[in-house]
Amino acid sequence: MKPFQLKTLIAASSLALATLLTPSAQAAGTLNVAIHQDPGNWDPIATFLVSWGAVGSQVFDGLIMRTPDMKLVPGLATKWEFLDKNTKLRFTLRTGVKFHNGEPFDAEAVKFTFDRLLGEEGKKGPQQSNYNAIEKVVVVNPTTVDFVMKSPDPVLLTKLAGYGAMIVPPKYITEKGSAYFGANPVGTGPFKFAEYKPKVSLSFTKNADYWGGAPKVDNLNYRFITEPATQAAELQAGRIDVANQIPLAMIDTLKKDPKLAVQSMDGPVALAMRYNTQRGIMKDREVRKALTMAVDRDAIIKTILLGNAKPIASFQGELSFGYDPALKPLPFNPAQAKAMLQKAGVKPGSTIQIDFRGSDSNFREVAQAVASYLQGVGITASLKPYDTNVLLNDIIPSGKTGEMWQNQWGGWTFDYDNTAYSMYYTKQRWNPFDDDAKLNALLHTQRNTWDQAARKTTLQEIGRYVADQALEMPLYSLNTIYGLNKRAKNLALPADGRFRFVDATVE
Structure with a gap:
């Protein structure tokens, strides 16, 4: 090898090595x-x-998919239609599709997916309640399935584009087990x-x-x-x-x-401070309303969030079906809040605890601001950060929270039903404290009809009722x-x- 060739090779090798070691290399x-x-x-x-x-949408498909502009389009199903007065939904399935492990996608895979979701395995996770309106899935032929409904579910098509309804491989899960599948996912x-x-x-x-x-x-x-x-x-x-x-x-x-x-x-993400209505001063609805009025949410949006959010009066944003533009947030009025607390017998210096996701630095500033505003009306709030998984999987579902906690919900269906039912229906995962017969009835009513106009009216009534009961301090809908x-x-x-x-x- 000639000297200049050696120099060229060394230079090229050095350049390649430098590229590999450069942090921005891609x-x-x-x-x-x-x-x-x-x-x-x-x-x-x-x-x-x-x-x-x-x-999830990188590795799995649902029967239906939702585009970034919120349109429902065919996924693993090429078409669908209601039969028998909306008690049966028939799907025609895409042909020639295989799971990543080579096993075929067909009607049996769809049935397996929903039998599993609605059965004992599904009880272990939080998704089953979203699909309980489905009685069973029936295989008509290898490319056709019928969903037989126990009751109407007006959000079903959107849910079938969602998390729990992603289609999974029967043979792979049967052979490997759910634990292995959870760490080594296979989809289409x-x-x-x-x-x-x-x-x-x-x-x-x-x-x-x-x-x-x-x-x-x-x-x-x-x-x-x-x-x-x-x-x-x-x-x-x-x-x-x-x-x-x-x-x-x-x-x-x-x-x-x-x-x-x-x-x-x-975006769909709403944030609130949920009240532990069974603990101390939070048992009093007027106290909860007073604390909400003590906090300047508009100032928080402007100064901490730099305008990347909108105020809310219920636990949903403007994109949510069921949003009520006529429902206005309680006003910021610290003087009236003080008077309400005094009338309720709350002594100055009373202490409460606010639980929040410790890794969320943006919300940490919000929580600090809330605590400062509450201090202004005589309430001393301590902040307790938690590991997010601990807060969501143990503290909240087990009812171990302080007087207030960070409540954050993605609202992925863009429908208040999914949010409200999960938050307020008795014994749901995110409702460890409240048991309200009227609220349960309203939630059931809107979920038990295909009439979207009637649903919207009921959902707006739910928003007003929750606001009147002051189950939470609505903060903002986050961009x-x-x-x-x-x-x-x-x-x-x-x-x-x-x-x-x-x-x-x-x-």
């Missing part, structure tokens, strides 16, 4: 995404978390599971045989990064292409970086905000956080 055809939480189980029936939804979706490192990362490769067309990128990597500031730092360093949580205070900084962009849009590296294109970013990167490319 392999061609690889998309890196940061999400804030590891749900810990990738079985569709095992979770309710938005962070699961951010991944555009990406195949490659590797899962709990609380660290999750990797996929493209499904070249995907029925909807092969993804444009070869690899899709998720990293679980709980702190928004860390997500932003990784975005700036070029190590991720999409951040699903960034500190609001860094939005302007990220926008000024020519390599980066920030996208903020109306969905993404931090982006501009080299990632065609991301089709969804308002509900449920990514589907089939058409994404990386330059």
